[in-house]
Amino acid sequence: MAFDLDMIKKVYDRYSTRVAAARKATGKPLTLTEKILYAHLSEGNAQKAFARGVDYVDFAPDRVAMQDATAQMALLQFMQAGRPKVAVPSTVHCDHLIQAKIGAEIDLNTAKDTNKEVYDFLASVSDKYGIGFWKPGAGIIHQVVLENYAFPGGMMIGTDSHTPNAGGLGMIAIGVGGADACDVMAGLPWELKFPKLIGVKLTGKLSGWSSAKDVILKVAGILTVKGGTGAIVEYFGEGAQSLSATGKGTICNMGAEIGATTSVFGYDEKAAIYLRGTKREEIAALADTIKEHLTGDAEVYANPEQYFDQVIEINLSELEPHVNGPFTPDLAWPISKFAAAVKENNWPATLEVGLIGSCTNSSYEDITRAASIAQQAVDKHLKTKAEFTITPGSEQVRYTVDRDGYLGTFAEMGGVVLANACGPCIGQWARHTDDPTRKNSIITSFNRNFAKRQDGNPNTHAFVASPEIVTAFAIAGDLTFNPLTDTLTNEQGQQVKLDEPQGLEMPIKGYAVEDAGYQAPAEDGSKVEVKVDPKSARLQLLDPFAAWEGTDLNGLKLLIKAKGKCTTDHISMAGPWLKFRGHLDNISNNMLIGAINYFNGLADSVKNELTGEYGPVPATQRDYKAHGIGTIVVGDENYGEGSSREHAAMEPRHLGVRAILVKSFARIHETNLKKQGMLGITFADPADYDKIQEDDSIDIKGLTSFAPGKQLTVVLHHKDGSTDSFAVNHTYNAQQIEWFKAGGALNIIRKQMAN
Numbered sequence: 001m002a003f004d005l006d007m008i009k010k011v012y013d014r015y016s017t018r019v020a021a022a023r024k025a026t027g028k029p030l031t032l033t034e035k036i037l038y039a040h041l042s043e044g045n046a047q048k049a050f051a052r053g054v055d056y057v058d059f060a061p062d063r064v065a066m067q068d069a070t071a072q073m074a075l076l077q078f079m080q081a082g083r084p085k086v087a088v089p090s091t092v093h094c095d096h097l098i099q100a101k102i103g104a105e106i107d108l109n110t111a112k113d114t115n116k117e118v119y120d121f122l123a124s125v126s127d128k129y130g131i132g133f134w135k136p137g138a139g140i141i142h143q144v145v146l147e148n149y150a151f152p153g154g155m156m157i158g159t160d161s162h163t164p165n166a167g168g169l170g171m172i173a174i175g176v177g178g179a180d181a182c183d184v185m186a187g188l189p190w191e192l193k194f195p196k197l198i199g200v201k202l203t204g205k206l207s208g209w210s211s212a213k214d215v216i217l218k219v220a221g222i223l224t225v226k227g228g229t230g231a232i233v234e235y236f237g238e239g240a241q242s243l244s245a246t247g248k249g250t251i252c253n254m255g256a257e258i259g260a261t262t263s264v265f266g267y268d269e270k271a272a273i274y275l276r277g278t279k280r281e282e283i284a285a286l287a288d289t290i291k292e293h294l295t296g297d298a299e300v301y302a303n304p305e306q307y308f309d310q311v312i313e314i315n316l317s318e319l320e321p322h323v324n325g326p327f328t329p330d331l332a333w334p335i336s337k338f339a340a341a342v343k344e345n346n347w348p349a350t351l352e353v354g355l356i357g358s359c360t361n362s363s364y365e366d367i368t369r370a371a372s373i374a375q376q377a378v379d380k381h382l383k384t385k386a387e388f389t390i391t392p393g394s395e396q397v398r399y400t401v402d403r404d405g406y407l408g409t410f411a412e413m414g415g416v417v418l419a420n421a422c423g424p425c426i427g428q429w430a431r432h433t434d435d436p437t438r439k440n441s442i443i444t445s446f447n448r449n450f451a452k453r454q455d456g457n458p459n460t461h462a463f464v465a466s467p468e469i470v471t472a473f474a475i476a477g478d479l480t481f482n483p484l485t486d487t488l489t490n491e492q493g494q495q496v497k498l499d500e501p502q503g504l505e506m507p508i509k510g511y512a513v514e515d516a517g518y519q520a521p522a523e524d525g526s527k528v529e530v531k532v533d534p535k536s537a538r539l540q541l542l543d544p545f546a547a548w549e550g551t552d553l554n555g556l557k558l559l560i561k562a563k564g565k566c567t568t569d570h571i572s573m574a575g576p577w578l579k580f581r582g583h584l585d586n587i588s589n590n591m592l593i594g595a596i597n598y599f600n601g602l603a604d605s606v607k608n609e610l611t612g613e614y615g616p617v618p619a620t621q622r623d624y625k626a627h628g629i630g631t632i633v634v635g636d637e638n639y640g641e642g643s644s645r646e647h648a649a650m651e652p653r654h655l656g657v658r659a660i661l662v663k664s665f666a667r668i669h670e671t672n673l674k675k676q677g678m679l680g681i682t683f684a685d686p687a688d689y690d691k692i693q694e695d696d697s698i699d700i701k702g703l704t705s706f707a708p709g710k711q712l713t714v715v716l717h718h719k720d721g722s723t724d725s726f727a728v729n730h731t732y733n734a735q736q737i738e739w740f741k742a743g744g745a746l747n748i749i750r751k752q753m754a755n
């Protein structure tokens with residue numbers, strides 16, 4: 001499980017020089033965010049980056065982390081690159097596929113059984129290509145990364161939206177799609193639009209019931225779910241330095257809920273304490289040697305308005321505990337106003353379940369503070385009214401808090417310990433309920449609370465708070481209870497009040513673990529066989545896509561002219577299809593089934609020109625493919641918006657669609673299409689969209705002289721014998737044109753590796 005000290009040394013070796021060059025070039029002091037970004041620019045990108053905010057810039061991240069659901073396609077693709085090993089240290093974490101039902105041990109065994117083929121694949125592919133593998137039960141990706149791999153001043157990408165958790169230890173850590181992870185593991189640069197900078201100045205010091213979680217609950221209330229879009233949030237000030245590293249991790253983790261690219265704190269004594277406490281003294285010692293670069297410049301923090309695009313100030317001494325929700329994480333209520341909000345809005349006041357833990361809030365500090373409340377329930381003869389569950393973030397935390405007696409305390413209070421996994425946080429929760437149609441309330445210390453997120457039930461009102469507040473509410477079973485001011489009636493009929501939580505930032509006896517659940521990769525993976533059952537419905541090895549045939553594309557059939565919004569969900573639906581995300585052919589049966597056909601206003605109903613019949617999009621496309629006929633998909637504005645899911649680009653490519661012609665693309669989807677060797681083009685005149693008819697035969701001309709900035713031509717042969725012809729634009733640069741010609745970016749890497 002060893003972190004890569006040599007890699008960190010290399011990063012730190014170049015760090016000071018890069019920061020000095022950036023300060024000189026920009027002529028100004030630098031924020032921490034700028035320093036880390038500048039220290040990770042790919043060669044030749046400095047000038048673009050110094051111009052700030054205007055362009056996409058190439059970076060060279062230090063690490064990749066993948067969770068089990070998204071890792072499957074990322075690694076299947078990586079196998080296409082022909083590399084013997086990953087280009088940067090990478091890890092896989094088995095956390096998302098474990099369903100919480102009964103309790104840790106039984107649930108974990110069930111998951112190992114149900115997901116055996118996926119785990120076997122991930123373990124063997126990791127072994128072969130030099131990737132660290134964290135087995136099911138080892139813990140949740142972000143907690144494991146914080147404990148083992150995050151380091152101040154580093155840059156990481158991860159195939160999960162809460163990757164920013166590592167910002168608690170001063171790392172720029174960004175959630176991406178599997179295609180990006182594949183690129184970085186294959187040695188390609190990683191592109192990011194230079195972000196806006198939001199500064200959050202923390203003054204004062206937390207006390208009593210208030211915790212780090214309340215900082216991000218408050219920030220979410222200020223910035224809303226969209227306020228951080230395109231921005232990196234940098235926390236600073238004496239208040240920041242007073243927070244534990246794990247508390248900072250909580251804040252950065254939940255920063256995903258304001259849409260931020262990521263969030264980050266500077267390196268300080270608390271970070272050093274955590275590094276030393278998690279047996280990484282060498283990293284703390286190295287970080288100390290360049291510590292002035294692992295935080296923003298003093299001039300920046302003295303006059304933040306001059307250097308950040310937006311500044312927020314929060315006084316921790318005045319910060320009340322918050323409860324956010326329901327249905328959105330930015331509906332922020334200070335605890336003093338929450339009971340009234342519950343009554344006014346007629347939210348169900350009876351609390352049915354309290355859930356603590358997850359990657360967001362399962363540190364030693366969190367657990368000990370929550371346990372101090374649980375202990376009071378026992379000592380003060382209070383009967384816990386709601387169900388209560390605990391999801392440890394890692395085996396190391398679970399083992400340590402068990403050793404120190406805290407899990408026993410929760411058990412006494414009536415709590416159930418779940419597996420070290422995502423479980424209820426991602427909807428992997430077989431919740432016991434007598435009536436799912438009843439409006440009901442739950443409260444969690446997780447980060448997301450959109451409708452149906454935890455239990456799939458639209459009637460569930462989910463609220464988010466700190467673990468100690470969740471524990472207090474679980475004991476009370478009543479959302480109109482204010483633990484700071486109210487009393488509860490105990491089993492002896494007495495009125496008792498809960499004292500303020502007490503916790504420990506770090507375990508006095510140190511962290512311990514018997515089996516952390518880590519499997520190191522083979523030194524030489526060349527003989528390791530990747531395990532994929534050819535009969536598997538969930539996994540399928542990929543074949544390289546075919547190269548371009550070297551001619552214009554003539555005689556294409558129109559598969560669908562999509563009308564209105566066509567997001568990645570319309571193109572490759574989630575939900576029940578997620579189980580096929582490692583099997584390209586099976587998941588392709590959802591291709592474009594959500595898109596609305598312009599000609600009949602229906603979803604998943606298009607005309608098959610070979611039969612004249614209307615049928616589902618995937619089946620129609622498979623028929624064209626079987627007859628060797630290429631097709632084209634036509635779309636509206638912002639085609640492919642939504643997630644970075646690469647399946648939305650891979651499915652049409654796999655099923656034989658040759659081009660996507662739209663009024664405009666969502667950028668990430670457009671890039672994904674290019675990477676897969678697909679032709680993505682836009683109408684030069686959006687009104688030409690109206691010229692496309694259902695029975696057209698379509699040519700795309702100009703590909704033999706395909707060049708950056710040079711338009712292509714589309715010719716429509718209508719059924720009545722008439723034709724239309726118009727220019728179309730593209731944004732392919734020279735390298736991307738090579739991807740198109742080779743049939744995909746990975747085909748090029750494979751060729752390079754073979755030479």
Ligand code: SF4
Pocket residue numbers: 095140141142160162358359360421422425426446447
């Ligand atoms: S615990 Fe929840 S937020 Fe964290 S990685 Fe798992 S699903 Fe995502």
